[in-house]
Amino acid sequence: MSLDTLKFSDLDALYDEENALVATSMYEDPDLFAEEMEKIFKNTWVWVAHESEFPDKGSFKLSNVGLEPVIVVRDRKGVIHCMVNRCRHRAATVCEVKKGKTSSFQCPYHGWGYGLDGSLRALPYPEQYGDDFNKEQHGLLKLRTEAYNGMVFATFKEDIEPLEEFLGPAVCRYIDLFMKQGGGFPVKVLGEHQFSVPMNWKVQLENTTDAYHFPIVHKSFMQTLDGATEEMFDFLDKGRGWVEDLGNGHSIMMMIPELEDLDADLDQPIPERFEELAAEIRAEGYPEDQVKKIVRAVGGAGFNLNLFPNVSFSLAFFRVLTPINVEKTDIRHIAIGMDGGPDAANQMRLRLHEHFQGPMGFGSPDDAEVWERVQRGTKGGETLPILVNRGLVDEEPGPTGPRGHISAETGMRAAYKMWKRMMSK
Amino acid sequence: MTEMSKIDTRALLADVTEFIWAEGAMLDAKEYDAWLELWTEDGLYIMPMGAGDDYKNQLNLCYDNAKMRRDRIGRFQRGFSISSAPPAETVRTLSRFRIEAAEGDLITVSCAEHLVEDKFGRQRIWAGNALYTLKVTDGGFKLHGKIVRLLNSDGMLNSFSYLF
Numbered sequence: 097m098s099l100d101t102l103k104f105s106d107l108d109a110l111y112d113e114e115n116a117l118v119a120t121s122m123y124e125d126p127d128l129f130a131e132e133m134e135k136i137f138k139n140t141w142v143w144v145a146h147e148s149e150f151p152d153k154g155s156f157k158l159s160n161v162g163l164e165p166v167i168v169v170r171d172r173k174g175v176i177h178c179m180v181n182r183c184r185h186r187a188a189t190v191c192e193v194k195k196g197k198t199s200s201f202q203c204p205y206h207g208w209g210y211g212l213d214g215s216l217r218a219l220p221y222p223e224q225y226g227d228d229f230n231k232e233q234h235g236l237l238k239l240r241t242e243a244y245n246g247m248v249f250a251t252f253k254e255d256i257e258p259l260e261e262f263l264g265p266a267v268c269r270y271i272d273l274f275m276k277q278g279g280g281f282p283v284k285v286l287g288e289h290q291f292s293v294p295m296n297w298k299v300q301l302e303n304t305t306d307a308y309h310f311p312i313v314h315k316s317f318m319q320t321l322d323g324a325t326e327e328m329f330d331f332l333d334k335g336r337g338w339v340e341d342l343g344n345g346h347s348i349m350m351m352i353p354e355l356e357d358l359d360a361d362l363d364q365p366i367p368e369r370f371e372e373l374a375a376e377i378r379a380e381g382y383p384e385d386q387v388k389k390i391v392r393a394v395g396g397a398g399f400n401l402n403l404f405p406n407v408s409f410s411l412a413f414f415r416v417l418t419p420i421n422v423e424k425t426d427i428r429h430i431a432i433g434m435d436g437g438p439d440a441a442n443q444m445r446l447r448l449h450e451h452f453q454g455p456m457g458f459g460s461p462d463d464a465e466v467w468e469r470v471q472r473g474t475k476g477g478e479t480l481p482i483l484v485n486r487g488l489v490d491e492e493p494g495p496t497g498p499r500g501h502i503s504a505e506t507g508m509r510a511a512y513k514m515w516k517r518m519m520s521k
Numbered sequence: 522m523t524e525m526s527k528i529d530t531r532a533l534l535a536d537v538t539e540f541i542w543a544e545g546a547m548l549d550a551k552e553y554d555a556w557l558e559l560w561t562e563d564g565l566y567i568m569p570m571g572a573g574d575d576y577k578n579q580l581n582l583c584y585d586n587a588k589m590r591r592d593r594i595g596r597f598q599r600g601f602s603i604s605s606a607p608p609a610e611t612v613r614t615l616s617r618f619r620i621e622a623a624e625g626d627l628i629t630v631s632c633a634e635h636l637v638e639d640k641f642g643r644q645r646i647w648a649g650n651a652l653y654t655l656k657v658t659d660g661g662f663k664l665h666g667k668i669v670r671l672l673n674s675d676g677m678l679n680s681f682s683y684l685f
């Protein structure tokens with residue numbers, strides 16, 4: 097054990113905080129990856145679901161906390177539970193349905209039956225376990241589970257601070273602002289794109305807070321936008337946005353400051369590209385102020401809120417990473433819409449999501465390509481550092497933490513600082 | 522609806538197969554301008570996810586009308602998209618053709634599609650069920666609908682720099 101620990105004792109060599117340099121082995125070392133799965137993913141709040149994905153009593157979805165497969169479920173009283181998908185008898189998964197509704201989980205191997213709260217309810221022929229077999233000791237392994245504004249997180253660390261404390265007031269404020277794209281309706285998950293990329297998970301962690309790549313990697317996406325939208329996405333040239341360290345590895349990348357609060361300036365005229373949609377919603381009988389609110393919400397928020405270690409609230413969708421191995425990471429781009437909102441509004445959100453996201457989007461495949469290129473590039477020049485020092489020169493203290501230019505790597509530095517803090521424990 | 526029994530299905534099957542094979546060859550050769558020409562203006566090219574068929578109200582991999590098809594091809598061709606410059610090479614086979622319906626000037630054909638892609642010296646294999654809606658015109662068939670549902674379409678995939 098002590099030998100293993102020694103190997104990673106030189107955290108300063110892995111991440112040089114002062115100069116913001118990352119060692120190449122950070123993307124490549126399988127032992128380091130194993131250590132990260134223990135020290136990070138088993139010791140913090142990890143995003144597992146949005147409440148709308150399992151809305152009813154008895155509905156559940158499968159998810160992951162680091163490498164561990166979990167079930168997130170709502171019991172008969174509406175309480176959310178998260179538990180490891182592993183039978184306490186001889187380890188078979190008790191559920192292989194990605195999403196659904198049930199009254200219990202029954203292991204297919206020898207029939208041990210578990211309640212929605214993970215407790216062991218019944219097992220066939222219990223006599224052979226003797227009288228002192230304690231069912232209460234044989235429930236599914238449970239994680240602490242808490243939610244904030246619909247986002248459900250779970251943790252293996254029993255004594256961790258409450259979720260809201262871990263997020264902090266600045267993050268919670270941005271979550272609330274992000275959820276305004278429900279347009280007055282609850283936010284609802286409409287579907288998700290999933291793709292696997294041969295890259296280390298931290299390549300993805302960096303990317304969600306990287307505005308610098310946008311005009312380069314997403315040029316071909318920008319070229320398919322109308323003038324006004326293209327102008328809006330031109331946040332690098334305009335340079336009015338910022339990136340700020342929000343503590344605990346979280347960060348905000350404010351790309352379009354006028355869309356920080358979707359409820360602000362609602363009396364502005366509806367942009368041309370949304371006029372058709374507005375007419376459709378009007379025709380359904382919505383009053384004008386609600387039409388404006390819904391239409392504004394359809395376009396999404398103006399920022400990426402990046403939460404350490406695995407979820408980003410990205411403009412108009414959730415982006416979730418799941419580490420698979422040191423050189424493989426699964427990505428989910430979760431489309432969201434308005435629960436009970438006008439069909440036309442949700443249809444437009446779906447089409448906008450398809451336009452950029454997922455395996456066939458005009459954006460994601462180019463992201464995936466460059467992420468893979470990073471992983472391929474690190475096969476050479478092992479001793480060269482990876483630079484995350486962009487924008488250090490003109491970074492200033494913000495309300496919560498260091499704040500830099502919109503293209504600064506401030507958010508990556510926030511994440512690596514937290515990485516180091518957790519790895520040193 | 523024309524009753525299937527009254528159609529010379531053999532001859533029709535040969536005709537639609539020839540058309541679909543030619544379309545597949547075009548996509549492998551990345552002759553995208555010619556491919557765009559195959560379409561009716563109001564045709565839809567859809568790659569759905571999961572079992573659902575309410576494509577308009579569900580999340581798909583793509584849901585392309587004429588404008589999205591043109592934009593997609595433009596993205597492939599202009600050279601600014603790093604994932605499609607260069608794109609993966611593909612070889613596909615289409616088989617197990619079956620005429621599902623013939624209604625007015627529309628013929629619906631189902632088939633199986635297998636595709637192998639190669640990029641960075643790495644090959645990946647994809648399989649899907651395709652459903653074509655062909656429109657009979659004086660100039661031959663036109664693509665009016667094409668729905669390709671990949672195996673594991675709502676599971677973990679990789680990004681695509683080509684069309685199915």
Ligand code: FES
Pocket residue numbers: 183184185186187188203204205206207208
């Ligand atoms: S492994 Fe689950 S009942 Fe035996």
Ligand SMILES: [Fe+2]
Pocket residue numbers: 309310313314459463
């Ligand atoms: Fe990107």
